[in-house]
Amino acid sequence: MAKIAYILLCHKDPAAVIAQAEMLTAAGDCISIHFDGRANPAHFRQIKEALRANPNVCFAKKRIKCGWGEWSLVEATLLAVEAAVRAFPRATHFYMLSGDCAAIKSARYAHEFLDAEDVDYIESFDYFESDWIKTGMKEERLIYRHFFNERKHKWLFETSFHLQRRLGLKRQIPRDIQIQIGSQWWCLRRRTIEWILDFTRQRRDVMRFFRTTWIPDETFFQTLVRHIVPASEIRARTLTFLMFTDYGMPQTFYNDHYDLLLGQDFLFARKISPEATELKARLAALYADDSAEFKISNEGRSLFKFLTGRGRIGRRFASRFWEAESTLGRHRELMIVVCKKWHVAKRLLQRVRQVTNVPATEYLFNEEGTDLPDLGGIQATLGKRTRHRRALMRMLFDYHDTDRMIVCMDPGNLDLLEDFCGDRSTTRLLEIQCVFTDEYLIGHAMRVGLAGEQTSNETLERLLPTIRGETTFESDKIRDAEFEHHYIMRETDSDEENAVPISKFLSIGHEQALSIARTDHLFAD
Known part of the structure; x- marks a missing residue:
């Protein structure tokens, strides 16, 4: 059975340090503490006095004055590691922690996790x-x-x-x-530490x-x-769950993050807010609970990015100086099919190819694996395609030797739609508005990483209104943009009704448009 020696670097809040040490050692593990040399000496004396009688606690032989970005942080870590190696000869693993970290699994789960593979866990x-x-x-x-x-x-x-x-x-x-x-948050085997x-x-x-x-x-x-x-024997990952905001700052966790933290595929998390006393108490009780079971959904980072991104939508990619005067060409027509259900748009596109023989490309700005010709590397990644979108489109027009072309885009690509609709070429949009059931939205959340197989029903119930609202929001933004050639077909409309916008979008006759609208199982999920 694994026995963990925690390497704790801390500089404040002596009461929290004491509580953390007592919680971790109560489960049979041990801890080596380095308290910053710049910190209040009285706080260090308080910690030493409170933990003096605990045989599973030791201290670095010297306190280093630590500074961000300096060697002093590594030196302090090495001193705490050396103390742990001497004091705890039966420790099998050494786990790096800070005072802001907290366990998000039980001790039993952590020990079984480390016993499962004889490896080191460190981003490298x-x-x-x-x-x-x-x-x-x-x-x-x-x-x-x-x-x-x-x-x-x-x-x-x-x-x-x-x-x-x-x-x-x-x-x-x-x-x-x-x-x-x-990341500096690692868990290494004893043999590795000794080496x-x-x-x-x-x-x-x-x-x-x-x-x-x-x-x-x-x-x-x-x-x-x-x-x-x-x-x-190296797993290039950390076992400590941490997230960063858009501004590069660590995300702080509070009392209402308990369920989210338990569902992540990590043993610890940072940073826990000093004010999150309820969260700390619940996590401390959990660490000692040998019967606790965990359903790993691991959607934390993608869910955080999705939810914090709402309300910050703007022009992510401004026009580049070398494209300021560029255009797809006044004589060209770019037709864009906009649909949140990608499989629906792809079925429609397949039928359009058969009826009109117009070159068509699927979600080239959304799917890395979209089938594209070799255009000299500009098509290699989504990032390149988006940065050089006008150049990419001109090259596709030239490759197909055509002045008419169809592409698919997600309604979330409003910046791209605005860019192309502002071009000197003729740009038309066909927006396909679909019906979204709860089952489809849950499947969508799992496909894009907002949820996992083990995500709780409570989390899904809170998430569904946000996802549904997002689809409505994207459609409203497209409508508010008041694009000149914007046509809408709806799942709830009849084939006859949908033939009208298809006819205008493709500049084809009614009968051809109707045959496209009657595509078999067009809206089936």
Whole structure:
């Protein structure tokens, strides 16, 4: 059975630290605490006094003054790890925590989870090839030396950096290591921890290198684990559930997040609000409950992104300067089928191809695997297609050697619809308005990751009105845009009635339009 030694880095709220330590050790695990050297000494004495009699608690031999982005965070972690290795010889796993973390599964579940596979859990991705770093410095974190805290001494940090760059004072990355990057919240086996400690004693060159890298807590353990552990024994993921807002800040969890947290495929979560006393109490009771069962739905991140994104809809992709005067061509006609039920639009498109022989492309801005010709790489990803949408359309017109073309889009692509309808070409829209049953919306939520097989009925009941409202909202936004050539066919209308907008959309006769409207099982789910 796994026995976990928790590595706790904390700097405030001594009462919460004491409660956290008592909860984790009550289940038979142990904890090694590093309390920030900058924090109130009285708080540290309070923690030590309260936990003095607990044999499953130890403390780092030295308190380091920690600063964000500094080596001090890694040094503090190593001191706490060394203390845990000495104090807890029977510990099989070492799990990195902060004072803002809380268990979201029971101790029994955590132990069985770790027993299931003999592996290390740590995000560990190639530093240069992965897109883990979204903005800011990348190579510069490594090839220049960073001696100052970027947040506390910003002028010194930037002056030192620019001076090194101007003087060409680059340094070499140790040749035999491949820098990795990932979250600092890991869970490693004892053997791996002992190998890392041995490595730190033997490779002083690597230690000197990391001491002056910027934000080394995202690279140090990630690099060393990948260097000394076979890839087959590494799971490149964290067991701590965390989410970030649109502004790059960690999402804080409150009392009403209890059910959501339990459904995620993680053992811990951060950050828990200091005011979420009810949530902390419920999670503490859960950790000690050996009979607790968990239904994993794992929809947390996608659901959070979906719900927080409502009300922030605008022009995500503004016109690029190189496309300011571009056009698809005054003589061209772009016909766009807009439908939330993609299978309905695809059936209609298949029938339109048969009747009119007009080139048609399915959801090219929504589905990565849409069948497209090789256009020199511009079609390779959804991101490229969207960024260079007008160039992509012109190339498709040229590829098919035509001045008339049909494509499908999701009604959520309002920015694209506005862009194409504002072009000098003739653009027509055929919006297909479908009926959405609760069963379909639940299936849709599962397909797009808003819900999982184990999502509770209570969560689905709260989610359904939002999803249904979203479909109505998207249709209303299209109508409010007052596009010049906007035609609507409805599932609730007769074939004769739907033939009218189809005829106008495609500029074809009534009989042809009626044969399209009568497509077999057009609206079937």
